[in-house]
Amino acid sequence: ETGVTQSPTHLIKTRGQQVTLRCSSQSGHNTVSWYQQALGQGPQFIFQYYREEENGRGNFPPRFSGLQFPNYSSELNVNALELDDSALYLCASSQRLPGDLEQYFGPGTRLTVT
Amino acid sequence: AQSVTQLGSHVSVSEGALVLLRCNYSSSVPPYLFWYVQYPNQGLQLLLKYTTGATLVKGINGFEAEFKKSETSFHLTKPSAHMSDAAEYFCAVSDAGYSTLTFGKGTMLLVSP
Numbered sequence: 533e534t535g536v537t538q539s540p541t542h543l544i545k546t547r548g549q550q551v552t553l554r555c556s557s558q559s560g561h562n563t564v565s566w567y568q569q570a571l572g573q574g575p576q577f578i579f580q581y582y583r584e585e586e587n588g589r590g591n592f593p594p595r596f597s598g599l600q601f602p603n604y605s606s607e608l609n610v611n612a613l614e615l616d617d618s619a620l621y622l623c624a625s626s627q628r629l630p631g632d633l634e635q636y637f638g639p640g641t642r643l644t645v646t
Numbered sequence: 647a648q649s650v651t652q653l654g655s656h657v658s659v660s661e662g663a664l665v666l667l668r669c670n671y672s673s674s675v676p677p678y679l680f681w682y683v684q685y686p687n688q689g690l691q692l693l694l695k696y697t698t699g700a701t702l703v704k705g706i707n708g709f710e711a712e713f714k715k716s717e718t719s720f721h722l723t724k725p726s727a728h729m730s731d732a733a734e735y736f737c738a739v740s741d742a743g744y745s746t747l748t749f750g751k752g753t754m755l756l757v758s759p
Contacts, residue, residue: 536689565746574650574736574749575690588746622689633678633697633740635747637689 536638555623564606650750665724669737
């Protein structure tokens with residue numbers, strides 16, 4: 533069984549640029565959630581996708597957007613990058629079964645905005 | 647709205663000593679509670695979770711946590727610390743819906759020989 537994978541591992545971008553981060557969910561999982569973890573902080577929920585539709589969003593501006601594909605992999609897009617967007621971005625997948633709330637996290641993508 | 651407070655950004659123990667990491671939560675609905683561990687440059691690994699039923703939950707690597715509704719707490723313990731336990735630990739809460747987690751700020755556990 534393949535776990536959650538994310539690419540790239542590290543990324544350096546310039547303020548104002550756009551970035552796309554990718555996540556492959558664990559086999560059999562139909563839900564993907566994205567989290568932002570700033571240095572020294574706990575992860576913060578960005579949004580969740582279930583069967584290709586956004587299913588909940590945290591307190592993030594619209595320049596944070598996402599997609600989920602038919603194979604349940606997902607992308608996180610961030611436009612007009614700001615210095616404060618520098619963080620570890622974590623993807624987590626789950627099955628969305630009643631009573632099964634466990635999320636499986638990927639290793640993350642470290643984004644640095646200069 | 648849900649929230650999690652972890653008391654102590656850093657906790658230092660000696661190898662073999664008791665580990666106690668504190669977590670208090672706020673939730674308007676019966677909570678589901680989790681502890682995750684994060685090793686340097688890695689993602690999050692689930693240690694244990696409380697959903698319903700027995701309030702003392704056992705997890706991996708000898709960790710356990712007790713859900714105390716009256717104290718709105720879910721403290722993590724381990725009887726004897728090992729050097730390999732050094733990592734950052736996050737407490738998280740979820741509602742009865744599907745999967746959105748609210749995390750605390752984390753506690754870094756330092757283990758000295």
